[in-house]
Amino acid sequence: MNPSPLSIHRWTPLSVASVAAVVGAQLLLVAVPLVFGANVVERLTTLCIYGILALMWNSLAGYGGLISVGQQAFFGLGAYAAIRLADAGFPVYPALALGALLVAVAALPMAQAMLRLKGGEFAIGMWVVAEFVHLLVNLDPLIQGETGTSLIALNSFDAEARRSYTYWAALASMAALAWGMFFLLRGRLGTAAQAIRDNEEAAASVGVRVFAAKRTLFLLSAFGCALAGALWVATTISFQPKTYFSVQWSAYMIFMVLVGGIGTFEGPILGAVLFFAVETAFGATGVWYMIGLGATALLFAMLLPQGLWGAIEKRFGLRLLPVGYFLK
Amino acid sequence: MPELLSAAGVGLRFGALTVLDGVDFAVGEGEAVGIVGPNGAGKTSLLNVLAGAYRPTVGAVRYGGGEVSRLDAAERCRLGLGRSHQVPRPFLGMSVIENLMTAATHGGGFSGAEAQVRSLDALALSGMTPLANRRAETLGLLDRKRLELARALATAPQVLLLDEIGGGLTDGEAAELVSIIREIRARGVAIVWIEHIVHMLLQVIDRLVCMDAGRVIANGEPRAVLADAGVIDAYMGVA
Numbered sequence A: 001m002n003p004s005p006l007s008i009h010r011w012t013p014l015s016v017a018s019v020a021a022v023v024g025a026q027l028l029l030v031a032v033p034l035v036f037g038a039n040v041v042e043r044l045t046t047l048c049i050y051g052i053l054a055l056m057w058n059s060l061a062g063y064g065g066l067i068s069v070g071q072q073a074f075f076g077l078g079a080y081a082a083i084r085l086a087d088a089g090f091p092v093y094p095a096l097a098l099g100a101l102l103v104a105v106a107a108l109p110m111a112q113a114m115l116r117l118k119g120g121e122f123a124i125g126m127w128v129v130a131e132f133v134h135l136l137v138n139l140d141p142l143i144q145g146e147t148g149t150s151l152i153a154l155n156s157f158d159a160e161a162r163r164s165y166t167y168w169a170a171l172a173s174m175a176a177l178a179w180g181m182f183f184l185l186r187g188r189l190g191t192a193a194q195a196i197r198d199n200e201e202a203a204a205s206v207g208v209r210v211f212a213a214k215r216t217l218f219l220l221s222a223f224g225c226a227l228a229g230a231l232w233v234a235t236t237i238s239f240q241p242k243t244y245f246s247v248q249w250s251a252y253m254i255f256m257v258l259v260g261g262i263g264t265f266e267g268p269i270l271g272a273v274l275f276f277a278v279e280t281a282f283g284a285t286g287v288w289y290m291i292g293l294g295a296t297a298l299l300f301a302m303l304l305p306q307g308l309w310g311a312i313e314k315r316f317g318l319r320l321l322p323v324g325y326f327l328k
Numbered sequence B: 001m002p003e004l005l006s007a008a009g010v011g012l013r014f015g016a017l018t019v020l021d022g023v024d025f026a027v028g029e030g031e032a033v034g035i036v037g038p039n040g041a042g043k044t045s046l047l048n049v050l051a052g053a054y055r056p057t058v059g060a061v062r063y064g065g066g067e068v069s070r071l072d073a074a075e076r077c078r079l080g081l082g083r084s085h086q087v088p089r090p091f092l093g094m095s096v097i098e099n100l101m102t103a104a105t106h107g108g109g110f111s112g113a114e115a116q117v118r119s120l121d122a123l124a125l126s127g128m129t130p131l132a133n134r135r136a137e138t139l140g141l142l143d144r145k146r147l148e149l150a151r152a153l154a155t156a157p158q159v160l161l162l163d164e165i166g167g168g169l170t171d172g173e174a175a176e177l178v179s180i181i182r183e184i185r186a187r188g189v190a191i192v193w194i195e196h197i198v199h200m201l202l203q204v205i206d207r208l209v210c211m212d213a214g215r216v217i218a219n220g221e222p223r224a225v226l227a228d229a230g231v232i233d234a235y236m237g238v239a
C-alpha cells in the first residue's frame, strides 16, 4: 500500500544517545548522598521536586492545553494526605506515595466538574478549588488551622538518614514520573492531548475521546503535584496550610515551563534547573524576587513564547527526548 | 445500493434561527453524492449533524443499520465517518505526518506499524509527501485543505464527508483533486461532497442533492438536478 521508500521514525542517533545520557546521569545522581554533604543533598532534593512540578504543569498545559493556576490544591493535599496517613500509623515513606494516590482518586470528581470549564474559566476555577481545599484542610483538628503541624513520624530517623531517604525518594519520584510521562506521551495519550490542545473539535472529528484524555492528564498531574507536596513536607517536616496551598507554586510552575519551553518534553527540565539556579542565587529576597520572576516569565511569554528549549529545537532541529514522529 | 448513512426528518435550530428543516438525506455503500446550494443553505450544518458535531433538534441519524444519533463525533469517526472542515482546523503544533498519525491511531484504531502504513498511504494519496515534516502552522490555506482531506483519510473511513475542499485551485490542481477522490471512491469509500464548483463534482458523483434555506429542494441524477427549475431559482435568488 505504501509505494514510497520513505518510512516514519521516532528516534535519531542523537536522541538515543540523549536518553542513554539521561539514564546515566540519573544513576550517577543516586550516589550523591554518599559523596556530598547535607547542603548539596538538600538542594538537589528541592531541584527534583521542582522538576516534578514543571513536568506536571507542562503535561497539563503544554500537551493538553489545560492551563491551571490551582495545582497547589494537589501539592497541599499531597502533603496533608502524607501527614494523615503517617498519623494513622502508616510507615512514613510509603505514605508519601500512597497519599498522592489517594489525592489522585479525590481528583476524579474534581475532573468531572472542572473539565467542563474552558480556557480562562478552568484556570481561575482551579484557583478557587485550591482555596476551597485549603479551607477544608484547615478544618481538620489535626492541622490546627494556620498553625499547622509536622510530619513527626520522620523524627524516628536520624537527620542524615532522613536526608538521604528523602533525596532518594524525590529522585526516584522524578525519574519515574518523567519516564512514565515520556512513555505515555509517546503513545495514544500524547497525540490525543496535542490534538485537543490545538483544536478540540478537530480532535473529536478524528476520533479522539476528548474528555477521557483530558481527565487522564488531569489525574496524572494531580498525582504528580501531590507527590511533590508530600516530598516537600518530608524535606521541611513542618506543614503550614498557607505555604502549601499558596498560588506561588503555580507561579513557579508557570515560570519553569514558560522559560524552559512549553509543549516540549525537554523544556520544563531545563526550566526547573534555571529556576533552581535563580532561586539559589537570589532566593529569599522577598517581594523583589517574586517581581523578578514574574517579569522574566512575562518577557519570555512575549519575546520567546516557545521558551529556551523551544527556540533551540526550532533553530537546530534537535530532538533529544522525542515524543513525535518524522518521515525519512 | 444498500443505505449506509442517513438523516431522517432532521431539524436544527439555533435560537430563533431555523437552519435545517425536515431534511432527509442518504448515501449508499460506495456511492458518491454531491451537495450544492447557495451560501447559508445549511450544507455544512447537515454535514455537522451527520458527523456528530451538531445534535439535531429533531430527527435521527442512522449509520450501517443502527441509530447513531446519541454518539458523539469521536465515536462516529471510530465507526467509519471521516470528515473535512470547510474552514481548515489543522493541529497547528504538530507536523503533517503527526496530524495523520493522530487520525490513524484514534479514528482508525490502528496501532504501531499499521498506523504508520495508513498514515503514509493517506500522505501519498493526497500528494503531501514533500510536506510530511512541516509543522501544520507553516502551511498555506490550500495545503491546510489538503491536510483536511489527508487526515480524514487516515481515519480509514467508510464514508468521507468533504466540505468545499476544491475552492481556489488551478485547473491542474483541480484535476489532481478529482483523480484523488475518484481513487478513494474506487477503494469502496462512500463520498458526500459539498462543493460550489460543479464541474469538479460532476466528474465524481452519482447523484446530486441541492439545498436551499435549510431544506432539500432537489435530489437525483446530477444533470437533471442542475436543470431543475427550483434549483435554478435558488441560485438566481442569491445572484
Ligand SMILES: Nc1ncnc2c1ncn2[C@@H]1O[C@H](COP(=O)(O)OP(=O)(O)OP(=O)(O)O)[C@@H](O)[C@H]1O
Pocket: B014, B017, B019, B037, B038, B039, B040, B041, B042, B043, B044, B045, B046, B086
Ligand atoms: N453554530 C451555529 N450557531 C448559529 N448559527 C449557525 C451555526 N452554524 C450555522 N449557523 C447558521 O446556519 C445557517 C446555515 O449555515 P451553513 O454553514 O450550514 O451553510 P452552508 O450551506 O454551509 O453555507 P456556505 O456555502 O456559505 O458554506 C447560516 O445562517 C449560519 O449562520
Ligand SMILES: [Mg+2]
Pocket: B043, B044, B045, B086, B163
Ligand atoms: Mg458551508
